[in-house]
Amino acid sequence: MVKQYNTKAIMASLLICGFVGMFSETALNIAISNLMVVFDISAATAQWLTTGFLLTLGILMPMTGLLLQWFTTRQLFVGSLASSIVGTLIAALAVNFEMLMVARVLQAAGMGLLIPLMFNTILVVYPPEKRGAAMGFVGLVIMFAPATGPTVAGLMIEYLTWHYIFWLSLPVLIVGLLVGLKYLENVTEVTKPHIDILSVVLSTVGFGGVVFGFSKAGEGSEGWGHPVVVASIAIGLAALALFVLRQVTMREPMMNMRVFKYPMFIVGLLMVLSCMMIILSSMIILPMYLQNGMALSAFAAGLMLLPGSALNGFLSPYMGRLFDKYGPKWLVIPGLAIVAAALWFFSGITPATSIAFIVALHIGLMVGISMVWMPAQTNGLNQLPPELYPHGTAVMNTLQQVAGAIGTAVAISILTQGMERYLGSSSAPTEVVEVANAMTFGSQHVFLFAMIVTLIGLAMALFIRRVIVNHAAPMHSMH
Template sequence: MNPAGAESTASNLDLSGIKRGPIVAALVIGAFVAILNETLLNIAFPDLMIEFAVSPATIQWLSTAYMLVIGILVPVTALLQLWFTTRQMFLSAMILFLVGTVICGIAPSFEMLLIGRIIQALGTGLMLPVMMNTILAIYPPEQRGGAMGMIGLVIMFGPAIGPTLAGLLIEQLDWRWLFYSVIPLAAFSIIFAFAYLKNVSELTRPKVDILSILLSTIGFGGLVYSFSKSGEVGWHEQEVYLALIAGIIGLLLFVWRQLVVKEPILDLRAFKFPMFSLVTILMLVMMMTLFSTMIIMPLYLQNVLLMSAFAAGLTMMPGGIVNGIMAPVSGKLFDKFGPRVLVIPGLILIVLSVWLFTGITSEWSRGHVIAVNIIMMVGISLVMMPAQTTALNQLPRSLYPHGTAIMNTLQQVAGAIGTALFISVMTSGTKEYLGGVDNPAAPTPQDIVQATVAGMDDAFTLAFIISIAALVIGFFIKPTKAPEEQAKQAA
């Protein structure tokens, strides 16, 4: 791709008179629907195993396939956004998501449910990069913090209410209502976007490099699949390490291809901008730390404190709500004060909360869990969107689609790695503890509970070390300006 040419083309797009409010509203509604649905289903796995008479290994494909499709699709969205308009991309994404949701709701078999889930993932994978790229296109750098904060509110509010809502629906109705309840919201999002969403990007229609798409699919797909599957079956399985090897080789060849081809589908020159590279590393570390809580805490609440799924969801909800409320606040503060006054205190709060989690016992009260979780969620709200906005602000306009695709892709990979890493550490710690009890062959229920807590403590200890690394990285973050802004100031 020719960045200079793309830059010139993009500069001819006059967005000065565009109404931003309806555009952001359309994006927010669509994002909320997709992210809410992503967090609804896991709590229904026990019911689905009974309904379709499948094993835990089989039912996990509803989650693994979802992550796999998004991990494969997101890198290609940088190319798609240069071929199709904002309206075409977003409406296609939401229509795919709606079709997938309907299929899931009426699925007569597990295979049909899985197909519906894959179609949903296609919609979600298309939508998330489009949403971030649109915000970058319609807001000047000095106002992006507040806009990204609104997106952050939606991204965190969905997971906050998802498990609680899912628990309520399953207790009162059945699992199909997890999809039925989303259908009206998805339909409304399509109608609203059709009426109000405008095109905000220029189309350059670069040459499509099929080999790059194939290598991207093998590389990112292999990595996401291997780490996702390893958390379920372990690294000793042949399919896991073969997928990892294929993923690494595919990714290396993909990177080489992007550096030598004239029109790359994912322009890796974004990494020439130091703050983008630094924040990308920070986001990888942050996502892994976040997953320590997202994965382990529900297991702790249900398996150690013996809460129902609904009660566990209620316990996790205050932290998510506080995070959602803080997201737009931190966005406004970012616009006013820049990233450092938010990111460093936020990382300190995250380190503190994970350190508190390392003292986890089977005697913790619900209030204790809520308090520590809120500290972590406040910290995350001060870091996530301000850091990402700082990184993307440094890129020239021609690299916006590539920057958002890179960041979203690597977060999916980090999510898969975090899941596998913390589950494996927790499992290993649990087994080690059980090996030292009085009767390892027949441990008592109390032994099992204490072993589970010991494994979780090991996982949180690792998360604490990772969070310290994030804090160190955070001290190097500073305000950024895009080349266009620097050129204006020089003139």
């Protein structure tokens, strides 16, 4: 007898809260230049509002597999929302940078618990043949919230103050909490596995060090050769190597490496990581290019990116249903081909390129991503036996944060080096036109980098097979 859940209400409470969390993550990015003036801080300091957020996620996410087995669904839900609500309130009242920074860490902690909880709950309450559509709704939230963030924030900054970004989020979070308290049931069993302190320390130093090192390199001022960057990436990688060794030898690992025995999980994971790198590298460069290369306002740049991102969000549930019906292959391979084509055209844009063409390319890019992301992720997780669900979601979510930090850092450094190379050979490097040209030159190289990542993804996608769910044998051959 399969237990019946009120899936609609459970999903509603999780999705409302997830939406607000993802929204405030990107909404603040548009406000950064404004905050630099208000708080009188440098770009490198302001960058910490984003880096600190990512760092908290990178440290917390590896532990979620363990937390999902230690606490009930409701306990984790209430904990994550309490952290988000307190963080949002502090942010709305913030009078200085330090207050806002504390608020960001609390918000990130809330999100770091909520996202794995959302994936894990879907795997438990939906049967495999309906998971694609459910995951599609998560895709809608994960893509649509960050897409609306900059546009709404642009409006708020223009007509109100940045505080309203958080005042707007607060009542929605409270509604989400109330809906969850009423309808959310405990869907996982609490097994309270042994907590290995050494694993926690190694994972914190490892993932934290790597995310911090890449974020620091991405700031552009210090670059890759800076001792802090080199040291934190090196220490991070060493700690990760020890962490993996320890997990493999433990009886009750914090993050179970057995998930890597399942070939479709690995293919799905690699697809998701390449999508994350493509999205982040292009989503950071494109608004910068529109504002600095084409001299558009923040609000105009936000509006231009809205159709593609909104469409990506709206298509996610449909892609999920198509995946449930036809499997991943017919979505993932054409999707990556569309992404590669869009990026190829992007690598040729100039300040003279029409706005309509850029909007059309961005729509193509985002539609392609929606065909790849959720189908590949759901297919990968479907191959795992139920006891590995918390570990599979923890591995996917953690590595996504790492891939995000790496994608961002690589994009920013390719951009910076491209601009420096161009301006170095220019006869009038300070003129506005030349700076815009340098920005174009750098951006084109970033899009080429993203296209190479896509083509590698496309080669891997040829191995994707639909997972037929029977949890008897772990090792399926690739054929």
